Amino acid sequence: MSQKLAGRPVDGDGNREKQTPRTIRFYDRDWARIESHAAMQGMTAAELVRTAAIAATGDRPALADSDGYLIEQVDQIFRYVHILATAKRSEMLEDGRGEELEELIRGARELQAELNKRHQD
Numbered sequence: 001m002s003q004k005l006a007g008r009p010v011d012g013d014g015n016r017e018k019q020t021p022r023t024i025r026f027y028d029r030d031w032a033r034i035e036s037h038a039a040m041q042g043m044t045a046a047e048l049v050r051t052a053a054i055a056a057t058g059d060r061p062a063l064a065d066s067d068g069y070l071i072e073q074v075d076q077i078f079r080y081v082h083i084l085a086t087a088k089r090s091e092m093l094e095d096g097r098g099e100e101l102e103e104l105i106r107g108a109r110e111l112q113a114e115l116n117k118r119h120q121d
Contacts, residue, residue, distance in 0.1 A: 024049075031045065034048060034049060042073065074108075074111060074112050074115050075112065077108070078108050078109070078112050081104065081105070081108050082105070082108075088101075089101060
């Protein structure tokens with residue numbers, strides 16, 4: 001697997017790999033579906049098409065180039081969950097839901113650690 005420099009893959013000589021624009025044709029209705037699905041995933045249509053095409057080759061995981069993006073998203077979600085959990089903590093404890101709260105926090109931390117580990121490999 002190639003190393004990354006500022007989020008972009010680096011070749012064996014330490015140079016940043018360049019992406020070259022390619023032209024492919026889509027019907028307007030198909031491209032609209034791609035754009036809509038990409039937006040729901042928090043990606044551009046080009047990122048979705050690139051990720052899906054690379055995944056189809058079987059060479060790399062579907063989101064290999066998106067690990068940094070995913071980690072940022074999980075970190076942001078973790079922060080939101082933490083804020084909500086902090087705000088709701090006493091209410092949940094009063095309702096006897098402390099174990100549920102701790103399980104949610106534990107699960108978020110495990111996912112965050114797993115994504116960070118995968119990103120470092």
